Amino acid sequence: MAGLIHPEDLETVRERSRIDDIVSAFVMLKPAGGGALVGLCPFHDEKTPSFRVTPSKGFYYCFGCGEGGDVIKFVQQVNNMGFTEAVEFLADKAGIQLRYTDGDGGPRHEPGLRMRILEANQLAAEFYAAQLASPDALTGRVFLDQRGFSRDHAEHFGIGYAPRGGRDLFNHLTAKKFSKDDLVKAGLVREQGWDFFQGRLLWPIRDSGRSTLGFGARKLFEDDRMPAKYLNTPETPVYKKSHVLYGLDLARKNIGKKNQAVVVEGYTDVMACHIAGVDTAVASCGTAFGPDHSRMIARLMTSEALAGEVVFTFDGDAAGQAAALKVFSSDSTFSSQTYVAIEPTGMDPCDLRIQQGDAAVRELVARRVPLYRYVMKNTLDQFDLDRAEGRLGAVRAAAPLVASVRDRSLVSEYLRELAGMVGMDTDTVRTEVQRANNRKVAPEPERGLRQEAVAEPAASGGGQAAMLALPDPHDRRLATERGLLKLVVQHPGLFDAEWGGVVADDFQHPSYKAVFEAAAGADRQQAGFAQAVVDAMPDPVGEQLVVALSVEPLLAEPSGSYAREYAARLRLGRVVRDINDLKSRMQRTNPVDEQVAYNRMFARLLELETQRRTLEQHAVGS
Numbered sequence: 001m002a003g004l005i006h007p008e009d010l011e012t013v014r015e016r017s018r019i020d021d022i023v024s025a026f027v028m029l030k031p032a033g034g035g036a037l038v039g040l041c042p043f044h045d046e047k048t049p050s051f052r053v054t055p056s057k058g059f060y061y062c063f064g065c066g067e068g069g070d071v072i073k074f075v076q077q078v079n080n081m082g083f084t085e086a087v088e089f090l091a092d093k094a095g096i097q098l099r100y101t102d103g104d105g106g107p108r109h110e111p112g113l114r115m116r117i118l119e120a121n122q123l124a125a126e127f128y129a130a131q132l133a134s135p136d137a138l139t140g141r142v143f144l145d146q147r148g149f150s151r152d153h154a155e156h157f158g159i160g161y162a163p164r165g166g167r168d169l170f171n172h173l174t175a176k177k178f179s180k181d182d183l184v185k186a187g188l189v190r191e192q193g194w195d196f197f198q199g200r201l202l203w204p205i206r207d208s209g210r211s212t213l214g215f216g217a218r219k220l221f222e223d224d225r226m227p228a229k230y231l232n233t234p235e236t237p238v239y240k241k242s243h244v245l246y247g248l249d250l251a252r253k254n255i256g257k258k259n260q261a262v263v264v265e266g267y268t269d270v271m272a273c274h275i276a277g278v279d280t281a282v283a284s285c286g287t288a289f290g291p292d293h294s295r296m297i298a299r300l301m302t303s304e305a306l307a308g309e310v311v312f313t314f315d316g317d318a319a320g321q322a323a324a325l326k327v328f329s330s331d332s333t334f335s336s337q338t339y340v341a342i343e344p345t346g347m348d349p350c351d352l353r354i355q356q357g358d359a360a361v362r363e364l365v366a367r368r369v370p371l372y373r374y375v376m377k378n379t380l381d382q383f384d385l386d387r388a389e390g391r392l393g394a395v396r397a398a399a400p401l402v403a404s405v406r407d408r409s410l411v412s413e414y415l416r417e418l419a420g421m422v423g424m425d426t427d428t429v430r431t432e433v434q435r436a437n438n439r440k441v442a443p444e445p446e447r448g449l450r451q452e453a454v455a456e457p458a459a460s461g462g463g464q465a466a467m468l469a470l471p472d473p474h475d476r477r478l479a480t481e482r483g484l485l486k487l488v489v490q491h492p493g494l495f496d497a498e499w500g501g502v503v504a505d506d507f508q509h510p511s512y513k514a515v516f517e518a519a520a521g522a523d524r525q526q527a528g529f530a531q532a533v534v535d536a537m538p539d540p541v542g543e544q545l546v547v548a549l550s551v552e553p554l555l556a557e558p559s560g561s562y563a564r565e566y567a568a569r570l571r572l573g574r575v576v577r578d579i580n581d582l583k584s585r586m587q588r589t590n591p592v593d594e595q596v597a598y599n600r601m602f603a604r605l606l607e608l609e610t611q612r613r614t615l616e617q618h619a620v621g622s
Contacts, residue, residue, distance in 0.1 A: 005087055006099040013087055016094040019071040020055040025208045026078050027299045028256035029053060030620050033556045033565075042078055042299045043067045048476040064476060088114060117186040117238050120178050121212040124188055125204045127172050128160025128215075137161035139220045140201040147268055148354050149275075157250075157271055158204045162197035162217065169195045187214060187233040199224055200231065203267045205239070205285055206249040214239035216246060216267055216285055230266075232286035242292045245282040246270055254279045255300045259308040262341075262365055263289055263297075268350040269313070276353055276361035289327065311339045311368045313349060327371065337580075339368035372414060375401060380421055391422045398422075399432040468511040468541045473548070480573055481512045482549070484566045488516065489533060489549045491558045492524035500567025506574045514542055515549065561621055568618035575615060579608045 020037055023029065029037040032052065041051035041062040050064035061068035067077065075086040091098050092115035131137055132154060140161045144154055153159075162169065170189050174180065183189035188196055200217035207213055214233030219226070233239050247270040255261045262281040264270055273281035284293055294310070301308040312327055327338070341364050343352055353361050379398045384390035395418065402414045415433060419426040471478055484502065487494060499520065507513035518536035522529060530550040537543045556562055582605050591598040 004101045005084065006101055009091070009096065009098045010087060012096055013090050013094065013098075014058065014071060016096065017071045017090045018055060019058050019060060019074065020053055022071050022090070022093075023053050023060060023074060026296075027051065028301065033559075033562055033621070036556075040299060040301060041065060041067070042295070045298070046476055048479045050476065050479075091115075092118065113182070113185065114237050116178070116182050117236060118211050118213075120173055120183060120186045120188060121204075121214065121238070123173060123176060124169060124186075124215075125158060125160060125212045127169060128162060128202045128204075129155070129158055130160075131163055131168075132159060132161040134161070134163070136163055143201060143218070143220060147272075147350055149268075149271060153271065153275060157274075158206075160202040160204070162195060162200045162202055164199035164221075166194050166198055169197075185236060187236045187239065196233070197231065203246065205233070205244055205246050207244070208248050208252045210249045211238075213244055214285075218267070230286070241285050241287045242290055243296070244285050245293055245296060246285050247274070247282040248296070250274060251280050251282050252300060255282075255297065259301055260311065261297045261300070261309070262311045262313065263293075264313050264349055266348065266350070269348050272350040272353040272361060273365075276349075276358035278349075278361060278365050281349075309337050309339055309368075311341050311365055312371065313341050313343075313364070338371040340371045340374045341365050341368040342374070372401070373417070376414075376418060376421065385422055391424055394422050395424060395429055395432045399429075399435070402433045468514055468537075468539055468545070469509075470541050470545060471509050471511050473552075478509055478512065480566070480569045481507050481509060482552075483555065484570050485512055485515050485519075486549050486552055486554060487558060487563050487566055488519050489530050489546060490554070491563070492519065492529050494558060494560050494563035495567070500564050500571075502567050502570055506570050508573075508577075511542065511545055514538065515546055518542075518546075565619055565621050568615045572612065572615040572619055575608055575612050579605065579612065582608065 020029065023037075023039075027039040027042050029039040030049070032038040035054065035056050037053045037055070038049045039051050039053075040046055040049050041064055043062065044065040044067075046064050051060065051062045053060045058070055059068060060070075060074055069077075071090065072083065072086050075089055076083060088098065090096075092112070095115065097112055132140060144150075144159070149159075170180070170183065170193055173183055173188070180189060180193060184191055190196055197215065197217045199221050201220055202218075203216045204212045205214045205216055214236065216233075217231045219229045219231070232241065235241065246267055251261070251274075258280055260280050262273060262278055264273060264281050264283050266283055270281045270283050273279075282297075284290075289312075297310060298308075327340075343364055347355065349361050349364065352364060376398055379401065380394045382397070383394035385394060398418055402411060402418060411433075415429055416426055419429040422429075471482070473482065488499070499516075502516070504513050504517050504520070507516055514537065515533065518533045519529075522532040522536055526532060530546065534543050534546045537546055582601055586598065586601050586605070589598050589601065
């Protein structure tokens with residue numbers, strides 16, 4: 001039995017596997033200066049990128065959770081593999097045939113199996129695509145035509161057809177020197193030698209690097225021996241249904257660019273969305289959307305996670321409501337905001353496009369509502385809120401939903417919204433939620449602040465101003481604010497006269513805002529600039545903060561471009577918050593009854609989105 005991987009082959013795998021190429025298939029990376037790349041860590045939830053890849057050294061490291069290592073360690077962690085399996089995974093991608101020394105252990109699969117399966121899948125995809133033009137595939141072409149898909153659409157998505165002969169693919173691939181055993185392990189052929197897919201329309205399921213991992217197949221003929229309408233490739237060394245998303249190869253870059261993912265329920269829905277302009281659509285394959293899928297999407301988000309959106313489309317029937325409840329129960333796996341988009345008549349995106357056109361699909365996604373609000377409304381609709389007992393019953397039914405939210409900073413907002421929806425006192429609602437949760441619900445901290453109390457200023461002019469709070473230096477939500485101020489205090493000369501366009505209101509934390517105001521009022525030409533900022537602070541806490549900022553290390557070599565990028569990132573944060581606030585107001589505004597106000601807000605949203613795109617480019621040095 002094969003044993004340990006030969007040391008020379010191990011080094012060859014490391015040399016040929018560029019860490020930035022491998023990581024970028026799982027994480028959207030952006031240049032960070034000095035040849036390094038950054039993105040959101042795939043190993044823990046975070047809102048500000050702290051995951052750093054250094055291609056020149058072949059290492060990655062997360063400053064948030066401390067995980068780090070070389071390309072093999074990354075594959076082990078991200079794919080939950082052992083060392084040998086991770087090396088084999090990389091060897092297959094690089095086309096390296098591994099040798100094994102004598103000894104205990106060995107590869108989980110025989111050497112080169114993954115690579116042979118991927119090659120067979122690619123050839124199978126090409127074979128199926130060619131068969132779509134055959135006379136036997138007429139029913140499949142009619143199916144596509146009836147759903148508004150052209151030949152160009154079929155080619156773009158790689159759609160194919162599995163012949164009804166039973167051994168067509170088997171004969172095609174064995175003629176290309178693939179063994180029956182390999183084809184069985186690839187899920188392309190059954191043990192008896194029959195093609196796994198027969199007489200079906202096929203969609204290739206690819207990873208983000210466009211390698212074909214498996215197929216999804218749709219029933220076309222009534223005499224099909226497999227009763228299921230949809231059939232997927234069985235689990236193989238390369239295809240695991242909980243780790244794949246249909247359309248990810250086409251949507252990956254757009255998800256990162258737009259910071260949005262639209263999750264639909266079927267292959268034709270993905271096609272309809274992309275054709276209509278919703279090019280961030282994906283779908284799970286033969287299984288429910290789960291935590292592994294959500295983590296795949298979260299890794300592709302590039303901006304602050306609070307700006308990202310995951311939009312689910314469900315049918316408007318009871319099954320759709322049940323699906324929404326299931327997603328809500330696992331909503332804590334998302335770092336992005338979660339929404340639901342449901343067409344009032346219950347049509348899915350494919351049917352909607354057929355009946356009402358591309359614009360209707362785009363409008364469906366644009367009309368999204370927060371998932372928790374949808375779930376809450378469906379729960380409350382079961383009760384008569386005009387009666388006291390109905391209101392109490394509604395609160396008790398909704399209380400477990402609020403209690404299940406793991407992000408404690410959202411609980412108070414949900415409590416107030418629930419109280420408003422049922423017309424009851426907030427304290428009464430809080431009591432019911434406490435009973436459901438069996439623990440005290442923490443008060444909502446002010447956004448962007450640590451949870452310690454901050455004294456309020458005196459009500460009258462005779463009182464003394466409140467002492468500033470010392471921000472948590474490890475609060476990743478405020479990392480950009482702290483990083484910019486370190487540059488301001490330590491290297492004020494890197495900024496232009498307007499501080500890169502930064503103003504005090506760009507800061508969320510009042511203490512950081514006070515530091516910037518003090519710095520903006522000091523003479524940056526004097527030698528003791530940092531001391532001048534210290535002297536301008538209103539209290540000892542502020543002075544302590546400036547001292548800390550003046551000695552903390554920077555993440556990169558300071559330069560004018562670095563300062564400009566930091567300033568753009570800070571301004572981007574405020575624009576993103578303004579966009580979210582405006583979207584929230586628009587969602588609460590009826591575009592028909594309040595058309596003038598809605599149109600004014602929409603025009604403002606377009607302006608903000610333009611600013612966001614410009615600042616995103618400046619933030620990465622473009």
